[in-house]
Each structure stands twice: as C-alpha cells, then as structure tokens.
Amino acid sequence: MPLRAAPTASHCSRAGDRYEILPTHGTNGWNYGIGPDSIVACCGRSNVTSVRLTGMGFDWWRVAPLAIGDAEALARRFYAFCPDVRGSGNGTVDAIARDLGESQRLYCWWD
Numbered sequence: 001m002p003l004r005a006a007p008t009a010s011h012c013s014r015a016g017d018r019y020e021i022l023p024t025h026g027t028n029g030w031n032y033g034i035g036p037d038s039i040v041a042c043c044g045r046s047n048v049t050s051v052r053l054t055g056m057g058f059d060w061w062r063v064a065p066l067a068i069g070d071a072e073a074l075a076r077r078f079y080a081f082c083p084d085v086r087g088s089g090n091g092t093v094d095a096i097a098r099d100l101g102e103s104q105r106l107y108c109w110w111d
Contacts, residue, residue, distance in 0.1 A: 019043050019053065027056045029110030032083055042081050060109035068104075071097045082108035 022043075023036035039061065055062035068074065075097035079085060085108065090096045100106060 021053065022056060022061065025056055026058060027061050029059060029082075031059075032110050034081070034110060042077070054105065059111065060107070062105060062107045064105045065100070068100065071100050074106075075100060078106055078108065082110070084109050084111055 019040040022039050026036060027039055028035050029039070043063070052064045052066060053061065054064050065074070072093065075093045078096055079093050085091070085096060090099055096106075
C-alpha cells in the first residue's frame, strides 16, 4: 500500500536548558536577521514564568505559557519579534493578547 502522507519527524532531547533544543534543531528567522540564539534570548526575556515548547520547525516555533503575567506586554514583545504575525497572523497587539488569553499559546514563524 503506498504511503499517502509525508512522514512526520520528531526530535527528542534531554537538554538541561528547556530552550537548548531550538539551536540544536536550527530554528531561525534568518530572513529577519533572527538566529536560534535570538529566539532563545527572546524566550528567556519574556514575562512568562513558565513556558512549554510545544512545537518547532526550521522557521517557526510554538509555546504554551503555563503562567502569564501581563498578556499585553507579552503580546507587544511578540509582535516586535515575529513580524509575520502583522501581515498574515493576528495583525495587532490587542488581537495577539486576546488570542493569548483564549488559546494560552503563541505561534511564531518567519517566512
């Protein structure tokens, strides 16, 4: 029987730092001058007390904040860091903050 869907790859890591897997995987936004280390730094500077990395790829990542301080401040930082959400995503800081409150996750990509 032929394979009908593309296989899914997964990556497992026992990294001591919860974001160490991002540079190992090569997640980046080079077209905006954002490398893996910048992504790790962004995660560390957020006002989120605990974040679970729930997905990543070559040019995207998704996190689930387990506790959110100021959703609007986090949305502003996210809006500045992930330019693609402006044109093809939520569009505004208010919309990102509202979506964050409802979905409890952030998704960022760099096309």
